[in-house]
Amino acid sequence: MTSYPGVPGLIETKEALGETTLVVDPSRLVEACRYLRDEEGFNFLSDIAPADYLGWGEQEVAGYVGTATGRDLNEPSTQGLARVPDHKPTRFSVSYHLLRVADEPARVRVQVWLDDGEPVASVIPVWPAADWFEREAFDMMGVPFEGHPNLVRILMPEDWEGHPLRKDYPLGGEPVRFSDED
Amino acid sequence: MALAPKRIYAGSRIPKRVPTILDVDPEKHAFDDVLTVNFGPNHPSTHGVLRLVVDLDGETVVGIRAVIGYLHTGFEKNMEAKSWWKSVTYAPRIDYVAFQANELVYVLAIEKLLGMEVPRRATWARMALTELTRIHSHLIWLGTSALELGAISLLWYTFDDRDTILDLFEMAGGTRMHTRYFQVGGLAEDLPPGFVPEARKFCRQMPKSVDEYEAILDRNAIWLERTKGIGLLSAEDALALGQSGPMLRASGVDWDLRKVTPYLFYDQVDFDVPVYFNGDVYDRYKVHMDEMRQSVRIVEQCLDRLEETEGEAWIADDRKVVLPPRHELQTSMESLIHHFKIVTEGYTVPEGEVYVVIESPRGEAGCYLVSDGGPRPWRVHFRAPSFAALQATATVVQDCLVADLIAVAGSLDPVMGDADR
Numbered sequence: 001m002t003s004y005p006g007v008p009g010l011i012e013t014k015e016a017l018g019e020t021t022l023v024v025d026p027s028r029l030v031e032a033c034r035y036l037r038d039e040e041g042f043n044f045l046s047d048i049a050p051a052d053y054l055g056w057g058e059q060e061v062a063g064y065v066g067t068a069t070g071r072d073l074n075e076p077s078t079q080g081l082a083r084v085p086d087h088k089p090t091r092f093s094v095s096y097h098l099l100r101v102a103d104e105p106a107r108v109r110v111q112v113w114l115d116d117g118e119p120v121a122s123v124i125p126v127w128p129a130a131d132w133f134e135r136e137a138f139d140m141m142g143v144p145f146e147g148h149p150n151l152v153r154i155l156m157p158e159d160w161e162g163h164p165l166r167k168d169y170p171l172g173g174e175p176v177r178f179s180d181e182d
Numbered sequence: 183m184a185l186a187p188k189r190i191y192a193g194s195r196i197p198k199r200v201p202t203i204l205d206v207d208p209e210k211h212a213f214d215d216v217l218t219v220n221f222g223p224n225h226p227s228t229h230g231v232l233r234l235v236v237d238l239d240g241e242t243v244v245g246i247r248a249v250i251g252y253l254h255t256g257f258e259k260n261m262e263a264k265s266w267w268k269s270v271t272y273a274p275r276i277d278y279v280a281f282q283a284n285e286l287v288y289v290l291a292i293e294k295l296l297g298m299e300v301p302r303r304a305t306w307a308r309m310a311l312t313e314l315t316r317i318h319s320h321l322i323w324l325g326t327s328a329l330e331l332g333a334i335s336l337l338w339y340t341f342d343d344r345d346t347i348l349d350l351f352e353m354a355g356g357t358r359m360h361t362r363y364f365q366v367g368g369l370a371e372d373l374p375p376g377f378v379p380e381a382r383k384f385c386r387q388m389p390k391s392v393d394e395y396e397a398i399l400d401r402n403a404i405w406l407e408r409t410k411g412i413g414l415l416s417a418e419d420a421l422a423l424g425q426s427g428p429m430l431r432a433s434g435v436d437w438d439l440r441k442v443t444p445y446l447f448y449d450q451v452d453f454d455v456p457v458y459f460n461g462d463v464y465d466r467y468k469v470h471m472d473e474m475r476q477s478v479r480i481v482e483q484c485l486d487r488l489e490e491t492e493g494e495a496w497i498a499d500d501r502k503v504v505l506p507p508r509h510e511l512q513t514s515m516e517s518l519i520h521h522f523k524i525v526t527e528g529y530t531v532p533e534g535e536v537y538v539v540i541e542s543p544r545g546e547a548g549c550y551l552v553s554d555g556g557p558r559p560w561r562v563h564f565r566a567p568s569f570a571a572l573q574a575t576a577t578v579v580q581d582c583l584v585a586d587l588i589a590v591a592g593s594l595d596p597v598m599g600d601a602d603r
Contacts, residue, residue, distance in 0.1 A: 016535075017295070017297075019535075019537065021535075043422075044421055045424055046537075046546060046565055047550065049537070051535075051552055051561040051563075052561075056554060057554065085533050085554040095535075095550065097548065097550070097565070105442045107537070109537060124201060127422060128201035128573075129201075129422065129423050131200065131201045131573060132202060132569060132572075136569075140258075149199055153251075154250065154251055155602055155603070157251070164259055165258060171259060
């Protein structure tokens with residue numbers, strides 16, 4: 001098992017399916033990233049992937065029908081879960097996938113857990129590549145990145161309402177335009 | 183792995199305020215005539231619907247901002263609403279030029295969550311088709327990039343070879359693009375008889391074609407003039423901006439995931455990784471040309487192995503995940519039940535999260551998946567190499583002329599379906 005005990009703000013190291021996940025205190029994320037870049041050689045930010053866990057293991061969430069103890073077998077297109085999925089600490093996770101471009105290549109996932117609207121510091125000072133990845137995470141999930149110099153929508157139109165990849169955003173949902181309200 | 187021995191330029195050129203926006207010098211704005219031009223999104227030379235907002239001082243580019251999202255189709259959201267089984271169909275449509283590569287990374291990620299072993303014949307077939315996709319993607323890149331710089335004839339030649347590749351895909355999967363031929367567990371069908379001889383014919387022809395393309399371009403004064411020494415990107419800046427694939431290798435970084443962290447059977451085949459050191463448009467072109475030759479080498483070795491494994495299984499024998507053979511549905515009740523369950527509800531995938539990365543024609547293509555143990559993916563996210571490549575726009579266009587902008591933007595090899603998803 002590869003471990004990085006010196007990472008500032010490290011809460012937990014998880015090892016699953018051959019991948020290492022470092023759960024980090026959101027308030028010390030930039031510190032942790034800088035440490036991983038400078039001391040451990042992770043010079044390449046591969047991806048920033050946010051995930052919304054609203055309704056994780058619960059009943060009747062968008063695209064999901066289940067009960068507190070698993071999915072309801074009698075509902076159409078659902079299947080009983082073998083077990084209730086592990087509890088998640090907060091609604092959102094943001095995963096930073098790092099890569100070491102060097103003679104000993106390695107990958108690591110740095111993960112922070114956030115509540116709705118809870119800001120996290122931008123890692124652009126560590127890897128400039130974070131610019132668009134953070135804008136995408138903001139656009140799709142509504143994660144506010146503090147200190148980002150240009151945090152505007154990137155994939156959706158500028159005046160779009162809502163964050164489409166959230167679990168409470170319906171599939172195919174869009175605000176009604178050209179109605180006679182205003 | 184070695185960084186470039188050569189300095190392409192001193193220091194970093196990444197813009198300071200926002201890494202992806204080149205701001206106009208305020209003094210220049212005040213005293214000179216700076217013209218802001220909207221380039222795209224509907225412009226034939228932007229490889230799709232890329233919009234560049236360009237500030238020009240005369241003919242020199244002094245400011246630039248790339249705007250994307252015009253081809254956003256919500257693939258990730260759609261995939262999360264479908265069962266694992268059905269969502270495979272979406273993956274190749276994301277990067278519609280390197281379709282098999284996207285299909286591969288998605289299928290590999292699901293298989294990693296399932297902990298599934300794939301038969302070796304299927305893996306060799308996957309490698310052969312993925313490398314054919316690489317040649318296909320590079321041919322389109324070459325044809326369209328040369329077309330934009332005035333070499334119209336090349337487009338017809340490259341599309342001719344591309345058509346041969348599409349015929350091979352049609353033979354294997356029944357469709358020319360977006361084959362959905364890779365299935366969790368292996369392939370949708372075995373390769374048909376006659377595929378290997380036809381693919382061999384292509385492998386004999388392709389290196390000659392690459393030589394011909396180089397004969398057209400390599401000593402063409404206009405081509406050299408318009409590609410050499412422009413669109414510079416240093417190795418350090420490329421890494422900082424998350425560049426991968428040909429972009430990185432043209433800047434002198436010897437980095438190819440097929441070599442450094444081999445997946446499939448890439449550790450069992452011989453091939454070289456082309457690396458160039460000038461970091462300009464010309465070197466990116468050279469990397470693409472050499473990679474096509476190397477891909478032909480890999481395809482040839484895969485075809486040898488496909489001949490050896492003739493008649494072996496092409497899909498894993500796991501009835502909880504893989505559809506039973508069609509003929510069994512008439513005779514076996516269990517097979518009929520399995521078929522019904524997989525098609526209606528879909529198979530379940532154990533809880534967990536994975537991030538799987540492969541070397542697509544455009545570089546590091548990743549797939550992040552979260553499963554809650556049910557029949558649908560909880561979260562699907564793709565790391566698109568084109569999205570990352572476009573972040574370098576503001577760095578590579580510095581000091582170039584508006585006419586060079588087309589050559590430079592083209593050399594980033596963006597596919598807008600991939601960037602916008």
